[in-house]
Amino acid sequence: QVQLVESGGGSVQAGGSLRLSCAPSAYIYSTYCMGWFRQAPGKERERVAGIYTGGGSTYYADSVKGRFTISQDNAKGTLYLQMNSLKPEDTAMYYCAAGIDSLDCSGGYPLPLGDNVMTYWGSGTLVTISS
Secondary structure, eight states, X not given: OOOEEEXXXXXXXXXXXXXXXXXXXXXXXXXXXXXXXXXXXXXXXXXXXXXXXXXXXXXXXXXXXXXXXXXXXXXXXXXXXXXXXXXXXXXXXXXXXEESSGGGEETTEEOOSBTTBOEEEBOOXXXXXXX
């Protein structure tokens, strides 16, 4: 079973930067979309940034536009999230996910696992921003 492994989380002060990485534990022949999600304590998981891996179209939550950048290394199958101008409200567990074909993706983001949906998810990396 392929898993995604996130790295790069940590604790920084407000205004700082972090770069998250997401790599598969085994080779994935191709993906249709990949994305970053986050979940803060007591809150629901939310979309952060997504990308259609073939064409490169990117999508961002309004709360991170202009501060976060999603990118990919197709040769390595690796996904990145560059986070600048971090705020305390960015504190959360960050997860990456991948959708294999069009049925696994919506609006540039992988869908949650479910009937007829095959997406891969990581176990998360913690980002803590202090004021």
